[in-house]
Amino acid sequence: MPHYTGPLLTRDSADTLRRAHDKGAADWQGSLDLGRNQDSVALDADGFHFRGQPYPWPGKLKDRTLYYWDGEAFAPISRYSGSLIKLVPTEWGAPTFEIDGIKMLPTSKLSPFEDARRKVELVAPAGKVILDTCGGLGYFAACALEAGVGQIRSFEKNADVMWLRTLNPWSPDPDSAAAGGRL
Numbered sequence: 001m002p003h004y005t006g007p008l009l010t011r012d013s014a015d016t017l018r019r020a021h022d023k024g025a026a027d028w029q030g031s032l033d034l035g036r037n038q039d040s041v042a043l044d045a046d047g048f049h050f051r052g053q054p055y056p057w058p059g060k061l062k063d064r065t066l067y068y069w070d071g072e073a074f075a076p077i078s079r080y081s082g083s084l085i086k087l088v089p090t091e092w093g094a095p096t097f098e099i100d101g102i103k104m105l106p107t108s109k110l111s112p113f114e115d116a117r118r119k120v121e122l123v124a125p126a127g128k129v130i131l132d133t134c135g136g137l138g139y140f141a142a143c144a145l146e147a148g149v150g151q152i153r154s155f156e157k158n159a160d161v162m163w164l165r166t167l168n169p170w171s172p173d174p175d176s177a178a179a180g181g182r183l
Contacts, residue, residue, distance in 0.1 A: 002166070002173075002175070003166055003167075003169070003171075003173045003176075004068060004166055004167045004169075005051065006050065006051075006053065006055075006068060006069045007032040007033070007048075007050045007055060007068075007069060008032060008033055008034055008066055008067065008068055008077075008167070008169070009032065009058060009061065009066070009067040009068075009074055010061070010065070010066060010067070010089050011061040011062060011063055011065070013030075013032060014057075014058050014061050014067075016028070016030070017041065017043065017048055018057065020043060021043040021044075021045075021048075025043055026042065026043060026044075027040050027041060027042050027043060028040075028041045028043055028048075029041075031093075032050055033169045034066075034089070034093050034094065034095060034168075034169055034170060035093030035094075036093070036169040036170065039051065055069055055074075058073075058074040059073075059074070061074070062076070064088055064089065065077075065078070065086070065088070065089075066087050066088070066089050066095060066167075068167050077164065077167050079160040079163060081160060083099050083100050084098075084099070084100050084101070085097065085098070085099055085158070085160040085161060085164065086098050087164045087167065087168060088103070090107045090111065090112065091107075092107065092110075092111030092112070092113070092114070093111065093113075093170070094111050094112050094113035094114075094139065094170040095112075095137075095168060095170065096112050096137075097136065097137060097161065097164055104136060105136065105137070105139070112137070112139055113139050113142070113143070113170055115139075116139035116140045116142070116143045117143040117146075119140060119143075120140060120143040120144050120146075120147050121147070123144075124147075125144045125147050125148065125149040125150075125152070126147060126148035126149065126150075127148065127149075127150045128149060128150055129149075129150055129151045129152075129153075130144055130149055130151070130152045130153070131152075131153050131155075132144070132152055132153065132154040132155065133155050134155075134156065134157075135154040135155055135156040136156060136161060137161070137164060137165055137168055137170065137171050138154060138156075138165050138171040138172045139170065139171070140154070141154040141172050141183055142170070142171065142172040145172060145178065145179055145182060145183060149182060150182065151182050152182060152183055154172075154183060
């Protein structure tokens, strides 16, 4: 599945864009991909342009919710199929996810991505073949790739969590050059 490349909005980021426009700014510099990149975003009365694509101003957004452009509107990154599965922003950039309101990754003292990096260092994966079960958002796999793993087989059973991975810029893309066929 290809990774999403459009803007990811939180209530705070949308408010920041709107305030910049209301103060007369024609563009804004910042991140609309959870801190992975810095972009120049053009602002106008109808909305904003991110990476060359126009987007309308979003309606009212909720706290603790990430939104993506679904082709028609900004929609929450969540699904319900027996359980509510939701991608949740953190102060660290890399999001966590919740299943029925229960946080699946630690975020109180450390980024969930840094937590995964710390765990990867314990296994020293360079050149090894590693099995990653209950892969979640794929942070362990991403950090293992950075650390030179020979091959990582990362499994996540829940299709909705796999869908979250495609929208999360911190999750590894198995088809990327950086993965090099190792994931």
